[in-house]
Amino acid sequence: MTATHFRTCPLCEATCGLAITMDDGQIAHIRGDDADVFSRGFICPKGTAVKHLQEDPDILHAPLVRGADGELHQATWHDAFRAVEHGLAPIIEQYGRNATALYVGNPSVHSLSATVMLPALVKSLATQNYYTAASVDQIPKHVSCGLMFGKPELIPVPDIDRTDYLLVLGANPWVSNGSLATAPDWPGRIRAIRARGGKVVVVDPRRTETARKADEHLFIRPGTDVFLVLAMAHALVDEGRVDLKGLLPHVAGLEDLSHLVAPFSPEAVAPATGIAAADIRRITRELANAPSGSVYDRVGVHQHRFGTVASWACDIVNILTGNLDRPGGRMFPLPAHGFPDPDAPSGRGWRTGRFSSRVKGHREAYGQLPVATLADEIITPGEGRVRALVTIAGNPVLSTPNGRRLSDALEQLDFMVAVDPYVNETTRHADVILPPPPILTRHHYDFAFYGLSVRNVANYSPPLTAADGPDEWEILSRLALVANGQPVDGDASVVPSLALHSVVQKATAPGGSLAGKSVDEIVAAVEHRGPVERILDVRLRAGPFGDRFGDNPGGLSLAVLEDNPHGVDLGPLTPRLPNALKTASGKVELTPAEIVEDLPNVERAVDDVPEDLVLIGRRQLRSNNSWMHNVPTMVKGSNRCTLLVSPADATRLDLVDGRSACVRSRVGEVEAVVEICDDMMPGVVSLPHGWGHDLPGVRMDVARAAGGVSANDVTDEGLVDPLSGNAVLNAVPVRVHAAAVAVP
Numbered sequence: 001m002t003a004t005h006f007r008t009c010p011l012c013e014a015t016c017g018l019a020i021t022m023d024d025g026q027i028a029h030i031r032g033d034d035a036d037v038f039s040r041g042f043i044c045p046k047g048t049a050v051k052h053l054q055e056d057p058d059i060l061h062a063p064l065v066r067g068a069d070g071e072l073h074q075a076t077w078h079d080a081f082r083a084v085e086h087g088l089a090p091i092i093e094q095y096g097r098n099a100t101a102l103y104v105g106n107p108s109v110h111s112l113s114a115t116v117m118l119p120a121l122v123k124s125l126a127t128q129n130y131y132t133a134a135s136v137d138q139i140p141k142h143v144s145c146g147l148m149f150g151k152p153e154l155i156p157v158p159d160i161d162r163t164d165y166l167l168v169l170g171a172n173p174w175v176s177n178g179s180l181a182t183a184p185d186w187p188g189r190i191r192a193i194r195a196r197g198g199k200v201v202v203v204d205p206r207r208t209e210t211a212r213k214a215d216e217h218l219f220i221r222p223g224t225d226v227f228l229v230l231a232m233a234h235a236l237v238d239e240g241r242v243d244l245k246g247l248l249p250h251v252a253g254l255e256d257l258s259h260l261v262a263p264f265s266p267e268a269v270a271p272a273t274g275i276a277a278a279d280i281r282r283i284t285r286e287l288a289n290a291p292s293g294s295v296y297d298r299v300g301v302h303q304h305r306f307g308t309v310a311s312w313a314c315d316i317v318n319i320l321t322g323n324l325d326r327p328g329g330r331m332f333p334l335p336a337h338g339f340p341d342p343d344a345p346s347g348r349g350w351r352t353g354r355f356s357s358r359v360k361g362h363r364e365a366y367g368q369l370p371v372a373t374l375a376d377e378i379i380t381p382g383e384g385r386v387r388a389l390v391t392i393a394g395n396p397v398l399s400t401p402n403g404r405r406l407s408d409a410l411e412q413l414d415f416m417v418a419v420d421p422y423v424n425e426t427t428r429h430a431d432v433i434l435p436p437p438p439i440l441t442r443h444h445y446d447f448a449f450y451g452l453s454v455r456n457v458a459n460y461s462p463p464l465t466a467a468d469g470p471d472e473w474e475i476l477s478r479l480a481l482v483a484n485g486q487p488v489d490g491d492a493s494v495v496p497s498l499a500l501h502s503v504v505q506k507a508t509a510p511g512g513s514l515a516g517k518s519v520d521e522i523v524a525a526v527e528h529r530g531p532v533e534r535i536l537d538v539r540l541r542a543g544p545f546g547d548r549f550g551d552n553p554g555g556l557s558l559a560v561l562e563d564n565p566h567g568v569d570l571g572p573l574t575p576r577l578p579n580a581l582k583t584a585s586g587k588v589e590l591t592p593a594e595i596v597e598d599l600p601n602v603e604r605a606v607d608d609v610p611e612d613l614v615l616i617g618r619r620q621l622r623s624n625n626s627w628m629h630n631v632p633t634m635v636k637g638s639n640r641c642t643l644l645v646s647p648a649d650a651t652r653l654d655l656v657d658g659r660s661a662c663v664r665s666r667v668g669e670v671e672a673v674v675e676i677c678d679d680m681m682p683g684v685v686s687l688p689h690g691w692g693h694d695l696p697g698v699r700m701d702v703a704r705a706a707g708g709v710s711a712n713d714v715t716d717e718g719l720v721d722p723l724s725g726n727a728v729l730n731a732v733p734v735r736v737h738a739a740a741v742a743v744p
């Protein structure tokens with residue numbers, strides 16, 4: 001029996017449609033789904049790797065529990081959950097909630113079950129030691145948007161399908177397929193901008209794949225985008241080009257802004273950035289004169305000391321050129337599950353710093369603390385020391401700064417449980433590993449990414465095959481039960497039930513989109529569905545395109561998505577201001593106090609003597625952070641974990657192409673093969689992250705054999721952006737010298 005099934009790829013933010021052909025229950029092949037309303041047949045090499053992820057012999061199909069011999073052994077689900085209860089409950093009881101920590105990694109946002117259940121787990125654990133991959137990634141954007149627009153999830157995306165000018169800072173979407181801008185087939189969309197006469201400019205310390213396909217590329221000294229973008233704002237003011245268009249009545253603080261950007265003239269920042277003042281003024285003018293355009297900033301801008309100020313400054317330039325909330329500029333998506341009414345003004349505003357970390361006093365941001373300080377909290381004695389750790393879909397030993405130190409710290413825990421399909425560099429330290437079911441046994445809907453999408457789209461994928469273990473929602477629910485002091489083998493469905501009731505209560509409350517209907521009526525209408533699908537169905541039906549349980553016939557529901565396996569296109573983005581704003585003033589706050597307070601530090605840093613050599617990262621088409629290197633097609637060919645060095649630096653440092661070099665920072669040293677490359681800006685070297693799997697106890701044979709080292713063995717846990725807690729993973733000062741022996 002051969003049949004083709006259509007599902008959304010859950011591996012990155014692009015949400016491509018996959019066409020999976022099954023033959024007698026086996027995956028015969030995977031192609032792009034030509035009929036997918038959003039991706040129209042596009043996929044990248046990772047999409048086909050779904051087959052290997054489903055079939056990987058190293059993927060766990062049953063839990064592992066550490067035995068008296070100190071080794072991890074296969075266990076029944078019953079025994080594994082019991083082991084969690086025995087490990088976690090006494091620590092909470094004896095030492096309090098802050099003695100536990102939770103680290104949630106990137107794939108959690110790509111798992112429908114995890115997305116829906118995590119809030120309940122976070123609430124149940126109620127520890128201030130909550131960490132996520134956001135603090136090695138995009139948290140500066142949440143903070144700057146939270147402060148400016150009143151809600152940290154209210155992030156405007158570049159409207160790339162209609163734009164005339166795209167200025168890309170610190171992103172390489174040709175390879176990464178975009179981030180905080182969900183759009184399958186970035187390459188095709190970039191080509192389309194140019195084909196319709198638009199312009200794409202890339203600013204990056206490496207001439208990247210995206211830069212090569214752009215109209216123009218400018219090198220920038222790592223970590224200095226904040227100066228560049230402030231100088232663009234300065235030039236707009238200075239040259240009288242500020243034009244907010246329809247946004248003018250909806251902003252607060254415009255006058256102060258002119259004073260704040262005054263110190264950052266293009267001429268003042270040119271030496272620091274390495275970009276000529278004339279070029280800064282020219283691209284500013286081009287952006288201002290383009291019918292529409294935007295500055296698009298991603299990890300290369302955010303993983304820095306001034307990540308939050310830089311993120312803010314990018315949106316300031318978008319606002320000053322009249323490009324926020326305007327077609328072709330940066331716009332706010334309206335997700336189909338948007339809830340409660342996303343355009344109802346509520347106006348409470350948003351803030352950070354509600355508490356601080358115990359050891360280093362880092363500010364809370366977005367409900368969490370910086371993962372860069374997790375090891376400090378584990379190894380530093382005293383009241384409130386972290387003794388138990390829960391990790392979900394995360395591999396912080398490879399993904400967070402000074403991973404070696406964190407790895408050592410994990411050995412000092414009294415108890416660790418990981419929800420993860422692999423025994424990898426992080427989970428090898430766990431006492432219990434609870435594997436989520438294989439990839440094709442899961443349902444899928446992108447709660448996170450339809451809120452960051454360049455078109456409004458909705459697509460649901462049902463499970464393709466049956467699982468023999470519990471779904472991820474049940475695993476997280478049982479962890480929540482333990483955290484609540486309840487028996488681990490109690491009824492797990494009470495946790496999603498409570499979540500459902502809270503959604504229905506909000507929707508049916510006065511002013512809600514289902515006002516006038518009863519909670520019981522709504523709950524009964526979705527009862528036939530699984531615990532997670534119920535919540536999804538209510539959110540779709542109560543959402544801005546929803547059928548409102550009969551009040552809007554023809555509107556969206558989960559049933560409609562089930563009938564449309566290629567997705568439902570809800571059209572291009574539409575302006576949403578001022579209604580979408582959640583600030584207390586009801587306006588866009590152009591000059592939030594937190595940002596303004598950091599500006600004098602930015603100003604002082606303009607004159608810092610540049611480091612001799614700094615390290616940046618890079619993403620590769622056949623990688624997905626740290627976790628897909630066990631797929632043979634992802635690692636075949638020569639070692640890709642090379643150190644890119646400019647010809648000038650290679651000469652200066654006596655480095656030979658193909659020979660090994662030592663990269664040393666304040667915290668550690670790694671050895672990598674040198675690849676001399678004239679795409680690199682002199683003074684900058686690049687190493688990809690997510691490699692270095694050959695560690696004791698890792699049960700991923702293909703990945704272990706793949707070679708490479710972890711870039712995060714040299715990134716410095718002591719460097720963070722204080723406003724957001726984001727780690728500084730780019731612009732790490734390093735010394736490089738030829739290694740004594742060549743690596744084969």
Ligand SMILES: Nc1nc2c(c(=O)[nH]1)N[C@H]1C(S)=C(S)[C@@H](COP(=O)(O)OP(=O)(O)OC[C@H]3O[C@@H](n4cnc5c(=O)[nH]c(N)nc54)[C@H](O)[C@@H]3O)O[C@H]1N2
Pocket residue numbers: 104105106107108111133136137138299392393394395396398399400419420421422424436472617618624625626627689690711712715729
């Ligand atoms: N130097 C440097 N470091 C970086 C970056 C960089 O640019 N440079 N980028 C950073 C960024 S942007 C990110 S997002 C982080 C990522 O950091 P993490 O999220 O900590 O790491 P990943 O490599 O994504 O590891 C994901 C883990 O989830 C598991 N997993 C996969 N699918 C599932 C699932 O469905 N359920 C569960 N429970 N587990 C699953 C995998 O086995 C793996 O252990 O890395 C960061 N680290």
Ligand SMILES: Nc1nc2c(c(=O)[nH]1)N[C@H]1C(S)=C(S)[C@@H](COP(=O)(O)OP(=O)(O)OC[C@H]3O[C@@H](n4cnc5c(=O)[nH]c(N)nc54)[C@H](O)[C@@H]3O)O[C@H]1N2
Pocket residue numbers: 012013106137169170171172173175176177178179203204205206208220221222223224225298299300301616617618619620621622623624625626730731
């Ligand atoms: N193939 C693949 N795709 C992925 C991932 C993956 O690991 N592999 N990871 C996914 C994840 S979790 C994320 S968050 C996204 C990230 O997606 P992107 O943000 O596009 O990430 P990168 O491809 O790392 O691009 C960052 C760029 O910033 C540049 N850069 C470094 N420092 C600076 C600087 O100071 N200034 C400027 N202007 N540029 C700088 C780097 O040279 C690099 O080209 O990708 C996602 N997609």
Ligand code: SF4
Pocket residue numbers: 009010011012013014015016042043044045046047048177184
């Ligand atoms: S671009 Fe992302 S969503 Fe599309 S196939 Fe590749 S990994 Fe999957």
Ligand SMILES: [Mo]
Pocket residue numbers: 106137
């Ligand atoms: Mo990320």
